[in-house]
Amino acid sequence: xxxxxxxxxxxxxxxxxxxxxxxxxxxxxxxxxxxxxxxxxxxxxxxxxxxxxxxxxxxxxxxxxxxxxxxxxxxxxxxxxxxxxxxxxxxxxxxxxxxxxxxxxxxxxxxxxxxxxxxxxxxxxxxxxxxxxxxxxxxxxxxxxxxxxxxxxxxxxxxxxxxxxxxxxxxxxxxxxxxxxxxxxxxxxxxxxxxxxxxxxxxxxxxxxxxxxxxxxxxxxxxxxxxxxxxxxxxxxxxxxxxxxxxxxxxxxxxxxxxxxxxxxxxxxxxxxxxxxxxxxxxxxxxxxxxxxxxxxxxxxxxxxxxxxxxxxxxxxxxxxxxxxxxxxxxxxxxxxxxxxxxxxxxxxxxxx
Amino acid sequence: xxxxxxxxxxxxxxxxxxxxxxxxxxxxxxxxxxxxxxxxxxxxxxxxxxxxxxxxxxxxxxxxxxxxxxxxxxxxxxxxxxxxxxxxxxxxxxxxxxxxxxxxxxxxxxxxxxxxxxxxxxxxxxxxxxxxxxxxxxxxxxxxxxxxxxxxxxxxxxxxxxxxxxxxxxxxxxxxxxxxxxxxxxxxxxxxxxxxxxxxxxxxxxxxxxxxxxxxxxxxxxxxxxxxxxxxxxxxxxxxxxxxxxxxxxxxxxxxxxxx
Numbered sequence: 001x002x003x004x005x006x007x008x009x010x011x012x013x014x015x016x017x018x019x020x021x022x023x024x025x026x027x028x029x030x031x032x033x034x035x036x037x038x039x040x041x042x043x044x045x046x047x048x049x050x051x052x053x054x055x056x057x058x059x060x061x062x063x064x065x066x067x068x069x070x071x072x073x074x075x076x077x078x079x080x081x082x083x084x085x086x087x088x089x090x091x092x093x094x095x096x097x098x099x100x101x102x103x104x105x106x107x108x109x110x111x112x113x114x115x116x117x118x119x120x121x122x123x124x125x126x127x128x129x130x131x132x133x134x135x136x137x138x139x140x141x142x143x144x145x146x147x148x149x150x151x152x153x154x155x156x157x158x159x160x161x162x163x164x165x166x167x168x169x170x171x172x173x174x175x176x177x178x179x180x181x182x183x184x185x186x187x188x189x190x191x192x193x194x195x196x197x198x199x200x201x202x203x204x205x206x207x208x209x210x211x212x213x214x215x216x217x218x219x220x221x222x223x224x225x226x227x228x229x230x231x232x233x234x235x236x237x238x239x240x241x242x243x244x245x246x247x248x249x250x251x252x253x254x255x256x257x258x259x260x261x262x263x264x265x266x267x268x269x270x271x272x273x274x275x276x277x278x279x280x281x282x283x284x285x286x287x288x289x290x291x292x293x294x295x296x297x298x299x300x301x302x303x304x305x306x307x308x309x310x311x312x313x314x315x316x317x318x319x320x321x322x323x324x325x326x327x328x329x330x331x332x333x334x335x336x337x338x339x340x341x342x343x344x345x346x347x348x349x350x351x352x353x
Numbered sequence: 354x355x356x357x358x359x360x361x362x363x364x365x366x367x368x369x370x371x372x373x374x375x376x377x378x379x380x381x382x383x384x385x386x387x388x389x390x391x392x393x394x395x396x397x398x399x400x401x402x403x404x405x406x407x408x409x410x411x412x413x414x415x416x417x418x419x420x421x422x423x424x425x426x427x428x429x430x431x432x433x434x435x436x437x438x439x440x441x442x443x444x445x446x447x448x449x450x451x452x453x454x455x456x457x458x459x460x461x462x463x464x465x466x467x468x469x470x471x472x473x474x475x476x477x478x479x480x481x482x483x484x485x486x487x488x489x490x491x492x493x494x495x496x497x498x499x500x501x502x503x504x505x506x507x508x509x510x511x512x513x514x515x516x517x518x519x520x521x522x523x524x525x526x527x528x529x530x531x532x533x534x535x536x537x538x539x540x541x542x543x544x545x546x547x548x549x550x551x552x553x554x555x556x557x558x559x560x561x562x563x564x565x566x567x568x569x570x571x572x573x574x575x576x577x578x579x580x581x582x583x584x585x586x587x588x589x590x591x592x593x594x595x596x597x598x599x600x601x602x603x604x605x606x607x608x609x610x611x612x613x
Contacts, residue, residue, distance in 0.1 A: 074520060
């Protein structure tokens with residue numbers, strides 16, 4: 001039995017729009033699952049249903065077998081970290097962290113010890129007497145995390161906790177959050193619109209769109225084997241084009257007059273069917289570096305130096321495709337306007353719904 | 354000094370003169386009780402009148418009770434409107450502005466009619482005075498609290514407290530009230546000033562408050578009312594100074610509620 005069971009949950013705020021539709025997810029104990037999607041996709045609404053701040057229109061939420069669907073938020077023992085930190089301005093860092101324990105009428109000694117333990121965990125042992133307005137954004141978010149962990153909640157919910165921070169601090173803090181979550185073995189749900197965050201942090205990722213779950217899988221699966229066009233487009237940079245199935249038995253397609261082969265099963269498809277094919281930029285390479293199953297004639301449109309990666313835009317028929325290659329200062333790149341051949345394996349060609 | 358700063362200084366000086374000259378005139382007049390010399394005789398007469406202390410003390414007690422009842426009524430209401438009932442905020446704001454529009458005499462007679470018969474008879478009880486004072490001070494208290502609530506993220510703070518196991522009482526008294534301290538004090542001092550100086554209600558309901566005493570003294574004496582006016586100005590400035598002091602000293606709070 002899953003530790004956290006979000007069972008066919010739907011939420012509508014009015015008759016015409018469903019914010020969440022048939023959300024069904026089982027999370028194991030100690031797992032960190034991210035909800036990833038664009039703004040308005042229902043990820044925060046789903047999180048708030050688990051927290052108890054929204055009531056689902058249909059469906060159930062269970063933690064460790066207990067139905068908590070109708071429990072008020074202050075009875076659920078679910079810790080939450082908010083996007084806006086939500087530290088209590090009238091309390092010190094120590095008082096903020098100990099607040100939940102004080103409400104639960106824990107002994108003063110226990111509170112003091114736990115606060116000290118958590119301050120050490122978040123690498124802020126000398127900050128107990130400071131007020132929130134004396135802290136940086138990153139420090140405030142660490143304190144918010146410590147406060148949410150103080151009562152040893154069964155589930156930790158994080159609602160875009162890093163989106164208000166600058167990029168460098170985000171990268172550092174997400175590694176810290178993941179390390180703390182692993183160390184404590186706490187089950188966590190992490191809401192984000194940042195795919196890099198979701199992919200780097202999570203055991204599994206739920207990609208959402210328009211209130212629905214598009215795909216659930218490990219970061220590897222989501223990135224390399226997207227099941228829908230939305231997932232393919234949303235996660236990572238992706239080249240997607242229209243193609244026609246030419247020979248389903250031999251997995252052959254035609255893209256704007258050029259032939260492609262895929263390793264994906266063509267079961268259920270017929271010759272003449274129009275599909276969307278997707279190829280990740282890093283799966284394309286110059287044919288001069290080694291010839292693979294697929295060969296495409298193209299013209300160099302643009303070359304962008306991104307540091308460790310060089311992104312080449314190539315025109316294949318009517319389509320512009322991105323091709324990412326590792327920066328090699330000793331490799332001579334073609335020039336804009338050059339006609340070249342690019343190649344990719346059968347496995348690189350994804351057929352998405 | 355450049356031209357802009359010179360003009361700013363000139364306008365500032367004109368503003369100060371416009372504000373302080375009448376006050377200085379009142380103060381100067383209050384010192385003329387004894388012919389030919391400046392003295393504090395008017396102040397001595399005021400402070401030696403036992404009715405001054407009786408009426409001041411009476412109004413002071415009712416001011417405190419008004420403030421307490423007002424806080425218990427308005428702060429949870431404003432908080433709930435901010436949290437759950439944002440759509441009716443314009444309606445609430447309209448209601449809280451009504452005391453500006455309806456004359457105090459009409460309010461007083463309305464209260465007498467409403468509470469002059471069963472089931473709730475308050476005429477003859479000073480409780481009716483509190484009801485009237487709460488109504489008169491409502492715009493100021495509500496506005497002060499509303500300004501304070503706008504400066505904090507009420508919803509997220511409430512949800513954060515709930516996620517940590519807090520009930521409504523804990524949220525109100527441990528989170529919301531402390532973070533509205535400056536705003537509440539602003540409303541408290543305004544309410545205090547209104548109650549202390551209020552005349553119509555106390556006069557119509559026939560209670561020995563400070564407002565009717567001031568009016569009576571004004572009718573009978575020349576210099577003592579001016580002395581009392583200076584004293585009330587000083588009290589007002591003291592209250593505002595206390596608000597500023599508290600606002601500066603409040604940890605983690607950058608707001609000062611704007612008083613009308």
